[in-house]
Amino acid sequence: MLVPDDLRYAETHEWIRSEGSIGTVGITDHAQAELTDIVYVELPQVGAILESRKAAAVVESVKAASDIYSPVSGEVVETNPELESNPALVNTDPYNAGWLFKLKLSHPEEISSLKSAAEYRTQIGT
């Protein structure tokens, strides 16, 4: 399972890449492999205010709908427009083309409470 070193991770299998005050959020390679065959992604509205660890999006595989939690708090500034026509990008490229939404961080210090790549690898046992 891929767990890039430059990202931070939530216990609930989301990743965040922060650049200045903007954080990009997606689900991990491990999460997409567990879900498999993602056929629909429901994203938050641009402008929505998200709280950390609250449901922010829904990823649906053939088998089930899964809530995706925002790893940190902030305002949604962009969502991935490609996922409407090609939700399988979350499976094929979870850390790049398969990103879900971007947030303007309201509490940037929350990032440091998330797991490092090493800590997340320990959690999923790889």
Added chain:
Amino acid sequence: MVSDSTNLPVKQTPLYAEHLKLGAKMIGFGGWNMPVFYSSILEEHQAVRQRVGIFDISHMGQIRVSGPSAEQWLNTMLTNNLKRLEMRDGQYTLLLNEQGGVIDDLIVYCRGSNDYFLVVNAAKIEEDFAWMQSRLKGGVAVSDLSDHFAGLAVQGPGSAELLERFGELPKRNQIRETRIQGIPVLLARTGYTGEDGFELFYPAAAAGVVWNHLLEVGTPLGVKPCGLGARDTLRMEVCYPLNGADLSPTRTPLEAGLGFFVDLEKPEFVGRDPLLVQKETGLRQRLVALKSDGKSPPPRAHYSVFVGDARVGELTSGTQSPSLGIGIGLGYVDVPFSKPGQKVEIDVRGRRFAATVEKKPLYKKRC
């Protein structure tokens, strides 16, 4: 995403080690620890629609009913008419409670005069057996053989080519005895996918021998091991009901659209009287097939169905159809809104998505 820790696994089939070797993702189903997929539900679904797939169905139950009064007695337990069965024939039938609700749906095969072989749902083995035991009459013996059998479903357009090397194939809905790698196998031409296919029942001790041999000799045909995920999407496309989801003790086979498998002309069977009353007074709801009109989240069990402001029903199954590329579902809908062509809306987390009641099945196999 939160990991699914519900349905704690209880029992393992004799193929458990083979599933792990193949890297299957396992889930709890009906008290069993079963593979949900090996590589991908979509790939396994397409393997069955286009080539051939093999499923472990060892969790399903096998019950033998025999003795001089077996036919006469079993015909009072089941809805379909056993007297139509010749040697080797199988038929889809239902076991009902006194209220006419469904305890189980099953296939009964005639293996000889007064000798019947029942294949029942995994989660219902004990209940079916106890129900029959408690109503037993003289001259009938009922035995639960479930632990002795491994089961495989070999399904798809290539399944006959894969199995014909082992001898004469049964006709549709029939069962024959054959041997694979020297192992005695009951081979039935039945399935749960809408494709040509077979179900094999053989001694559990030889589970891996037959499984591995079929995967090996099936390689040139593109055979793939398939899990419960694909089994569920395949059966939904052809609108086969799943007991515990689309069938329940509070729904009759008439409401489920299974009247074809209920012989109300039979003088006696458990659940007959309530069905006669229901036929007389009319149904309130009916199990229908729905298809999304456009892009939507996949329909799921328990989603509400609306016509305008009126809630007219609820889904019992649903998924994104891999073959049709659109959302599909099965659900009970008030009879006035149950005709094909009826426009409805499905409520998904507070948002409404347009769908239409369709004729069953939603998918027909390629000829």
